[in-house]
Every structure is written in structure tokens, then in C-alpha cells.
Amino acid sequence: MKTSVCIIGGGPSGLLLSQLLHLKGINTVILERQSREYVLGRIRAGVLEHGFAELMREAQCGERMDREGEIHEGFFIAHDGTQTRVDLHKYSGGSSVVVYGQTELTRDLYEARDRMKGVVIHNAEDVQLHDLKSGSPWVTYRNGDDIVRIDCDFVIGADGFHGVSRKSIPRDVLQEHEKAYPFGWLGVLSRTKPVSPELIYARHERGFALCSLRSQTLSRYYIQVPLSDSVEDWTDDRFWAELKRRLPADVAARLITGPSIEKSIAPLRSFVAEPMRYGNLFLAGDAAHIVPPTGARGLNSAASDIYYLYHALMAHYQSGDDSGLDGYSAKALARVWKAQRFSWWMTTMLHTFPDSTSYEQRLQQTELDYLFSSDKAMGSLAENYVGLPF
Numbered sequence: 001m002k003t004s005v006c007i008i009g010g011g012p013s014g015l016l017l018s019q020l021l022h023l024k025g026i027n028t029v030i031l032e033r034q035s036r037e038y039v040l041g042r043i044r045a046g047v048l049e050h051g052f053a054e055l056m057r058e059a060q061c062g063e064r065m066d067r068e069g070e071i072h073e074g075f076f077i078a079h080d081g082t083q084t085r086v087d088l089h090k091y092s093g094g095s096s097v098v099v100y101g102q103t104e105l106t107r108d109l110y111e112a113r114d115r116m117k118g119v120v121i122h123n124a125e126d127v128q129l130h131d132l133k134s135g136s137p138w139v140t141y142r143n144g145d146d147i148v149r150i151d152c153d154f155v156i157g158a159d160g161f162h163g164v165s166r167k168s169i170p171r172d173v174l175q176e177h178e179k180a181y182p183f184g185w186l187g188v189l190s191r192t193k194p195v196s197p198e199l200i201y202a203r204h205e206r207g208f209a210l211c212s213l214r215s216q217t218l219s220r221y222y223i224q225v226p227l228s229d230s231v232e233d234w235t236d237d238r239f240w241a242e243l244k245r246r247l248p249a250d251v252a253a254r255l256i257t258g259p260s261i262e263k264s265i266a267p268l269r270s271f272v273a274e275p276m277r278y279g280n281l282f283l284a285g286d287a288a289h290i291v292p293p294t295g296a297r298g299l300n301s302a303a304s305d306i307y308y309l310y311h312a313l314m315a316h317y318q319s320g321d322d323s324g325l326d327g328y329s330a331k332a333l334a335r336v337w338k339a340q341r342f343s344w345w346m347t348t349m350l351h352t353f354p355d356s357t358s359y360e361q362r363l364q365q366t367e368l369d370y371l372f373s374s375d376k377a378m379g380s381l382a383e384n385y386v387g388l389p390f
């Protein structure tokens with residue numbers, strides 16, 4: 001098989017790039033390790049920044065997002081038994097975010113790829129990358145007993161944190177920067193009316209909690225849990241009782257509970273691999289960097305990588321201009337590190353750290369006091385949350 005751009009990974013990053021390139025007449029093949037059902041069964045991000053939404057529209061995949069997604073102009077931070085609103089619209093100079101689930105967005109991208117007869121190969125086992133430093137790299141995967149070879153101009157590693165692409169870069173070339181947090185998030189999806197029309201990020205001595213949503217009939221809640229906990233430790237009743245304890249009394253009193261339809265634990269981690277290019281392999285999204293979900297930056301950071309790669313590949317194929325490809329890693333990383341900083345800051349401000357000293361706890365409290373007393377601090381939070389420019 002031969003294609004121009006071979007994309008490893010059929011998550012949102014890979015699908016979006018494939019769709020954008022297709023619309024410019026550039027051929028791609030996507031290799032995805034899992035079945036489509038499996039990919040669409042994962043419950044992940046819920047908040048999209050304006051730039052991501054624009055990219056979905058450019059990819060001709062924004063119709064359902066614009067119809068069913070909700071525009072949010074603010075969110076709440078609950079603390080000390082009360083809640084304070086962060087007015088994103090006011091403090092970011094008129095911007096907002098879109099609440100639309102990653103699952104739905106991925107479904108829209110798959111449907112668009114099918115409509116345009118894009119090549120997406122599922123259950124591609126044992127993907128391997130070859131001759132990445134040459135002008136004609138190639139990729140192999142196993143289909144039953146057969147090894148299939150794909151020749152291409154470029155390989156895009158959009159295969160998430162556990163993918164094969166980053167691992168194909170020699171150890172002495174790649175630098176990895178990592179911070180693990182001593183807790184995870186237990187997430188529950190339930191077919192209940194959300195407790196609040198806007199998200200609530202709750203700081204509490206028992207641990208962080210988040211009230212989010214997918215629609216006015218589908219709620220998504222998270223609580224901070226120790227890394228040693230497993231999903232089996234948390235019955236629905238125990239989850240709801242703990243969530244209520246961490247919310248202001250009036251919010252807890254309004255909370256409508258119901259059976260969970262999904263429950264999972266995600267460890268919190270910050271990670272960056274650099275450079276994001278090796279020969280003709282380009283890393284994008286979670287394959288190169290991950291953040292704790294507190295600032296809702298993960299998928300949105302993937303979107304800026306895709307934006308830069310899309311424009312760089314377009315310039316290469318349309319006018320032989322390789323400056324975008326040459327500058328990709330540095331440009332992408334500059335924005336990635338800002339998202340890292342913001343996610344680390346939100347996480348540090350809002351979570352309970354098991355071994356923190358009284359000094360650190362007072363600083364954490366002061367961070368919130370300062371935030372709520374300063375328009376400039378609120379402005380900084382808002383401009384990062386709605387997304388820095390691409």
C-alpha cells in the first residue's frame with residue numbers, strides 16, 4: 001500500500017488531521033490498534049476551547065457540535081462552603097468554551113471519514129515504524145498471519161501515551177519530562193440532570209471534586225481518590241455520598257443521583273517528550289504530552305499540534321515549503337509547555353496533597369484568595385482556560 005501521510009492512532013488527533021488533509025486532497029491512511037466500538041466506548045474530555053471548535057468546523061465536522069454542544073461562558077470554583085464564579089467571557093475578552101464530549105466528537109470524525117471513503121484500518125496489530133530518517137519511511141502492521149507494508153512520505157504518531165510511535169525514537173534523541181501526582185480521579189457518568197448549569201471545580205480538605213456534564217440529561221462527576229483505590233472499592237452509593245461531602249451544602253442538597261453508566265479511575269500525570277519530530281516522524285497529542293485533566297487542556301493541546309501539522313503539511317504539498325515542518329517541534333512545544341504550566345497550577349491549587357505541610361496548605365489557600373481578589377489573576381486563569389492562541 002502507498003499513501004502520502006500514514007497516521008498511527010485513530011483517536012481525535014489522528015482522525016482530525018486525516019479529515020483536514022483529505023479536504024486539501026492529501027491522502028492518508030489511519031492505523032488504529034483497537035476496534036471502533038472500543039475507541040467510542042472511552043469516556044474522556046468534555047470541554048473544548050474555541051480554537052478546537054473552529055478546527056472541527058474547518059474539517060466539516062462541526063454541525064452536530066454546534067447543534068448539541070453547549071457554550072459555557074463561565075464556571076464555578078467551590079471552596080470553604082461557598083462557590084465563586086469565574087466569568088470566562090468577561091475576563092477573556094469575550095471568549096467561551098464548548099461543552100461537547102470527546103466520544104461524540106470522535107463519532108462525528110469517524111462518520112466524516114466514512115462519508116469521504118477515508119482509509120481507517122482497525123485492529124491493526126503490532127504496528128512498527130521503519131526508516132524514519134529516510135525520505136521514504138514505511139510502516140508495517142499485522143492482519144492475522146499477514147504483515148502489511150505501507151510506504152509513505154510522512155508518519156504521524158497520534159497513538160496516545162501508550163502508543164508505539166514515541167517509543168520508536170531512539171533513547172538518546174528523546175528527552176522525557178514527567179511529574180506524577182499522588183492521586184487519581186474516579187469518574188462517574190450518570191443519566192441524571194446536572195447539579196449545575198456550569199461546571200463546578202471544588203476544593204475540599206477531603207479531596208478535589210468536579211461536577212461536569214455532557215448534556216442537560218447526562219452528568220459527569222469526578223472525585224480525587226488515592227492511587228491505591230480501584231473501581232471495585234467504590235459502589236455508586238459510596239461515590240455519591242463522598243461527592244456530596246465535598247460540595248457546598250446547598251449544591252449537595254440539589255444533587256440528583258442515579259445509577260452510574262460508566263465508572264473509571266485515571267491516574268494524574270504531567271508528561272512532555274521533546275523534540276516532537278524525528279526524521280519524518282511527527283508526534284501529536286497524547287503521544288507527545290499529557291496533562292492532569294484539571295485545566296481541561298489535554299485534547300485542546302492535541303488540537304494545536306494538529307493545527308500546526310495541518311498547515312505545515314499543506315505548505316509542503318502545495319508549495320514545497322518545508323519551513324512549517326522544520327519549525328513544528330519548537331512551535332508546538334512552546335504552546336504545550338504553557339498548557340503544562342496551567343494544568344499543573346490548577347491541579348496544585350485545587351487538590352489535597354497527602355504529605356503537604358501546613359505552610360504549603362496556607363500557600364494553597366492564599367493562591368485562591370489572591371485569584372478571587374485580582375482581576376489580573378482572573379484574567380490569566382480565563383485566557384488559559386479558553387485557550388491561548390494557536
Ligand code: RFL
Pocket residue numbers: 008009010011012013014031032033034039043044045046047048102124127158159160161162163164165185187266284285286287293295296297298299300301302
Ligand atoms: P488518544 O485519544 O489516546 O488516541 C490514541 C489512539 O491511538 C491508538 N493506539 C494505537 N494505534 C495503533 N498502534 C498502536 N501501537 C497504538 N497505540 C495506541 C489508541 O487505541 C487510541 O485510539 O490520543 P489523542 O488522539 O492524542 O487524543 C488525546 C485526548 O484523548 C486526551 O488528551 C484527552 O482525553 C484528555 N482529557 C481532556 N482533555 C481536554 O482537552 N478537556 C477535557 O475536559 C479533558 N478531560 C481528559 C479528560 C482525559 C481523561 N482521562 C481518562 C485521561 C478527562 C479524563 C478523565
Ligand code: PHB
Pocket residue numbers: 044045046047199212213220293294295296297
Ligand atoms: C469532563 O467533563 O470530563 C471534564 C471537564 C473539565 C475538566 C476535566 C474533565 O477539567
